[in-house]
Amino acid sequence: MHPFDIKTVLLAKHAQHVVLIHFPIALxxxxxxxxxxxxxxxxxxxxAAAYYNLLVAAIATIPxxxxxxxxxxxxxxxxxxxxxxxxxxxxGCVSSVLIWVVWFIHxxxxxxxxxVLPGYRLPIEAVAVVVVALTGHLGGFLSGVNGPG
Amino acid sequence: xxxxxxxxxxxxxxxxxxxxxxxxxxxxxxxASTEVKIDNFSFGPVTLTxxxxxxxxxxxxxxxxxxxxxxxxxxTFKSKVLDTDEKFSFTFSKAGTYPYFCSIHPKMTGKVIVQ
Numbered sequence: 001m002h003p004f005d006i007k008t009v010l011l012a013k014h015a016q017h018v019v020l021i022h023f024p025i026a027l028x029x030x031x032x033x034x035x036x037x038x039x040x041x042x043x044x045x046x047x048a049a050a051y052y053n054l055l056v057a058a059i060a061t062i063p064x065x066x067x068x069x070x071x072x073x074x075x076x077x078x079x080x081x082x083x084x085x086x087x088x089x090x091x092g093c094v095s096s097v098l099i100w101v102v103w104f105i106h107x108x109x110x111x112x113x114x115x116v117l118p119g120y121r122l123p124i125e126a127v128a129v130v131v132v133a134l135t136g137h138l139g140g141f142l143s144g145v146n147g148p149g
Numbered sequence: 150x151x152x153x154x155x156x157x158x159x160x161x162x163x164x165x166x167x168x169x170x171x172x173x174x175x176x177x178x179x180x181a182s183t184e185v186k187i188d189n190f191s192f193g194p195v196t197l198t199x200x201x202x203x204x205x206x207x208x209x210x211x212x213x214x215x216x217x218x219x220x221x222x223x224x225t226f227k228s229k230v231l232d233t234d235e236k237f238s239f240t241f242s243k244a245g246t247y248p249y250f251c252s253i254h255p256k257m258t259g260k261v262i263v264q
Contacts (some may be wrong), residue, residue: 075252076216076230083232085214142213144190144254 006063017067018143024064025136027057028099030126035106039122047117051106058103061096068092084138090136184208185259187215187231187251192259197239201263206238208232215257220248 029134038046072078072089081089105121150182180215183203186193188210199205209231217228225247228237241247241263251257 083214083228085230113158142253144213144256 005112013134017064017071018139020060020064020067021139022098024057024060024096025132026054027060028102028132031057031128032102032129035125036122051103054099054106058100061099064073065092065096084142088135088138088142091131091138095128095132095135098124098131102128161257185217186210187217187257192249192251192257195258196260196262198264200261201244202240202242204238204240204262205261206236208236211231212239214253216253217249217252218252219249220258 018147031050034050036055037043038050068089072081076085102121103126105118105124109117157166174243183197183199183205185197185205186205187207190211192207197205207228209215210233212233214230214232216230216241217226219225219227226249229251231237244263247263249259249261249262
């Protein structure tokens, strides 16, 4: 199997999910880091960087959720999930919603005035980072990356 | 005297018959194990040889879910998701080679050879 074989890229039934998931995780976490730094240093440039990272992270959740559901349908034929797989599915959905909520909070605030960003977003972002990290950990465990294999 | 000779011949013939049948039984391939253990992201044994009609049981001793799915297009056998300590059995009625894998972890592969 060649790593650049187009069939491998397009037809590997759940490989895309495992690859794509890294984008929203990284973008969201760095977006939150930028937002906390922007809050602390009162820098609009950091706030703008945070906003765009959160935006792309939110968009990146769409293919991740789609490929995750397709993997469930194709590889497991939509079998009723339980245990770690069910936990991963639920936490993945919650993570995606939280990423979109965080971006929406930023979207609603005019970015020209740093003080208008609501303070309650910060604990939401912190919780979202924890949920995303736990979801990623479960995914890594399922794929064998975080496990003994 | 004649009766004693016949009895002795019969006993010898019976003995040879039993010994022969035992040798035939010894030459018939017996499966060392019809159980495949799933542990640490691998099937053990990776290759299992069984006679036709044997039932193979896979048991998941790993901490995470796995599946057992035959590689052929018609999916000769396919388990549901097996959590820890769950089992899946399949009876192989026809001779042949049956490669399989875990659909959650495609690098996990194994093979059943039915003679």
